[in-house]
Amino acid sequence: xxxxxxxxxxxxxxxxxxxxxxxxxxxxxxxxxxxxxxxxxxxxxxxxxxxxxxxxxxxxxxxxxxxxxxxxxxxxxxxxxxxxxxxxxxxxxxxxxxxxxxxxxxxxxxxxxxxxxxxxxxxxxxxxxxxxxxxxxxxxxxxxxxxxxxxxxxxxxxxxxxxxxxxxxxxxxxxxxxxxxxxxxxxxxxxxxxxxxxxxxxxxxxxxxxxxxxxxx
Amino acid sequence: xxxxxxxxxxxxxxxxxxxxxxxxxxxxxxxxxxxxxxxxxxxxxxxxxxxxxxxxxxxxxxxxxxxxxxxxxxxxxxxxxxxxxxxxxxxxxxxxxxxxxxxxxxxxxxxxxxxxxxxxxxxxxxxxxxxxxxxxxxxxxxxxxxxxxxxxxxxxxxxxxxxxxxxxxxxxxxxxxxxxxxxxxxxxxxxxxxxxxxxxxxxxxxxxxxxxxxxxxxxxxxxxxxxxxxxxxxxxxxxxxxxxxxxxxxxxxxxxxxxxxxxxxxxxxxxxxxxxxxxxxxxxxxxxxxxxxxxxxxxxxxxxxxxxxxxxxxxxxxxxxxxxxxxxxxxxxxxxxxxxxx
Numbered sequence: 001x002x003x004x005x006x007x008x009x010x011x012x013x014x015x016x017x018x019x020x021x022x023x024x025x026x027x028x029x030x031x032x033x034x035x036x037x038x039x040x041x042x043x044x045x046x047x048x049x050x051x052x053x054x055x056x057x058x059x060x061x062x063x064x065x066x067x068x069x070x071x072x073x074x075x076x077x078x079x080x081x082x083x084x085x086x087x088x089x090x091x092x093x094x095x096x097x098x099x100x101x102x103x104x105x106x107x108x109x110x111x112x113x114x115x116x117x118x119x120x121x122x123x124x125x126x127x128x129x130x131x132x133x134x135x136x137x138x139x140x141x142x143x144x145x146x147x148x149x150x151x152x153x154x155x156x157x158x159x160x161x162x163x164x165x166x167x168x169x170x171x172x173x174x175x176x177x178x179x180x181x182x183x184x185x186x187x188x189x190x191x192x193x194x195x196x197x198x199x200x201x202x203x204x205x206x207x208x209x210x211x212x213x214x215x216x217x
Numbered sequence: 218x219x220x221x222x223x224x225x226x227x228x229x230x231x232x233x234x235x236x237x238x239x240x241x242x243x244x245x246x247x248x249x250x251x252x253x254x255x256x257x258x259x260x261x262x263x264x265x266x267x268x269x270x271x272x273x274x275x276x277x278x279x280x281x282x283x284x285x286x287x288x289x290x291x292x293x294x295x296x297x298x299x300x301x302x303x304x305x306x307x308x309x310x311x312x313x314x315x316x317x318x319x320x321x322x323x324x325x326x327x328x329x330x331x332x333x334x335x336x337x338x339x340x341x342x343x344x345x346x347x348x349x350x351x352x353x354x355x356x357x358x359x360x361x362x363x364x365x366x367x368x369x370x371x372x373x374x375x376x377x378x379x380x381x382x383x384x385x386x387x388x389x390x391x392x393x394x395x396x397x398x399x400x401x402x403x404x405x406x407x408x409x410x411x412x413x414x415x416x417x418x419x420x421x422x423x424x425x426x427x428x429x430x431x432x433x434x435x436x437x438x439x440x441x442x443x444x445x446x447x448x449x450x451x452x453x454x455x456x457x458x459x460x461x462x463x464x465x466x467x468x469x470x471x472x473x474x475x476x477x478x479x480x481x482x483x484x485x486x487x488x489x490x491x492x493x494x495x496x497x498x499x500x501x502x503x504x505x506x507x508x509x510x511x512x513x514x515x516x517x518x519x520x521x522x523x524x525x526x527x528x529x530x531x532x533x534x535x536x537x538x539x540x541x542x543x544x545x546x547x548x549x550x551x552x553x554x555x556x557x558x559x
Binding site for chain 2 (some may be wrong): 032033036040041042044045046049077078079080081082083084085086087088089090125126130
């Protein structure tokens with residue numbers, strides 16, 4: 001195999017997104033349960049709708065650029081998921097897709113830039129900061145890990161490991177936070193002790209990416 | 218809490234509902250490309266009115282498309298705002314050459330997707346669009362922070378009045394100002410005796426213990442003003458009305474339209490008993506009632522919930538409220554002059 005370990009090409013990203021769709025679909029009930037504690041219990045169902053679209057349209061792409069794969073995920077979240085979560089996840093993927101631009105393969109530095117830009121737009125649109133018990137807690141932690149990996153010039157597959165671990169840690173940290181943004185802020189005391197569903201979704205996506213990036217074509 | 222539903226494929230609930238509803242009221246509406254649109258488009262040169270909303274709150278808003286009401290409703294997934302590209306296609310359909318007002322009930326998903334849709338439309342050209350953010354639920358933020366409040370059942374009055382206004386050749390700017398004026402004169406408070414199940418996941422929406430009444434619960438089960446032992450109807454009305462009347466505040470000599478919204482499984486018997494007390498309190502305060510409307514306007518499936526909404530009206534707002542309108546679920550005005558006083 002001559003494909004560089006230091007880059008992820010379009011076919012790699014197709015595999016990564018399909019793995020994320022698989023993993024999210026396996027976690028639908030868990031995501032709905034987490035959301036029911038704070039919101040209306042439909043996060044899992046809505047993620048599944050986004051993933052059904054993403055799976056179908058990603059599989060249909062023929063030799064795509066990495067950015068084109070993420071644009072499909074953006075459309076899935078925007079238009080099939082809907083709601084605040086769909087708008088924010090869609091904004092993340094659209095920003096990351098634009099950040100990848102027309103690059104044919106993605107390095108750790110490009111990954112770090114995409115994570116930074118995507119996290120920034122989610123914070124701005126959602127008017128939320130780290131600590132607000134939202135998906136930003138997982139994203140900002142993941143983006144910081146991506147930046148460190150880029151600074152240390154780690155290969156992109158190792159960088160994804162660090163990103164996934166950081167996202168999971170960020171998601172777990174939401175358990176003890178008090179919600180101040182999103183619908184969860186109306187749940188008062190009920191939200192304490194429950195991990196945020198959106199942050200959990202972020203962790204599941206990045207963990208699937210990390211794992212799928214190790215698979216050989 | 219009823220967990221079984223008369224449905225087919227859970228993932229097809231929304232399209233099957235839209236298909237059936239539009240077929241039943243085909244003289245008024247059509248179901249096209251995921252949108253509910255008027256069967257007969259509004260006269261060209263008038264402002265188009267569009268609203269997106271999560272499904273599961275019927276008759277809101279599929280029942281409110283028609284002459285004198287909305288031009289297009291963009292239904293989202295269950296309890297979930299529709300995404301930006303669906304809003305964009307809805308606004309394009311609604312444009313009759315005078316611009317489109319996107320009406321947004323203040324919930325984070327609706328606001329975010331409206332912002333995205335407007336940005337996407339700005340990248341294209343041709344349609345003049347504006348957005349108005351609407352809120353009325355006094356339980357969701359304190360007085361002085363009105364713009365942080367949620368949209369709730371009182372937006373009924375905004376749709377009815379702006380719907381009529383948009384048939385008169387009013388400009389986009391005038392329609393937006395009218396929506397804001399009705400909003401700023403409307404207050405709503407709700408109470409919930411029992412929750413419902415999410416139609417797809419089966420998860421309970423909000424938790425209300427047997428024998429308890431939660432005050433100020435949002436349309437997605439969001440908590441608001443605390444929980445008490447279920448009181449009598451009169452005591453419940455006294456509690457809600459004191460918050461409502463003091464919030465605007467409504468004064469002697471004011472005139473209002475009243476909505477008692479059925480949030481799902483309340484009966485007309487209960488709504489009538491509630492209204493009896495509302496009318497007594499308004500009379501006691503010297504507030505006149507122009508019109509009252511009892512029934513399901515915005516529901517959360519079969520939640521045992523109701524909301525009281527008051528809208529302060531003047532001569533212009535009264536005329537617009539009384540103007541004829543017809544949607545799949547509602548009809549206002551009558552050739553027989555019902556409601557006319559001698």
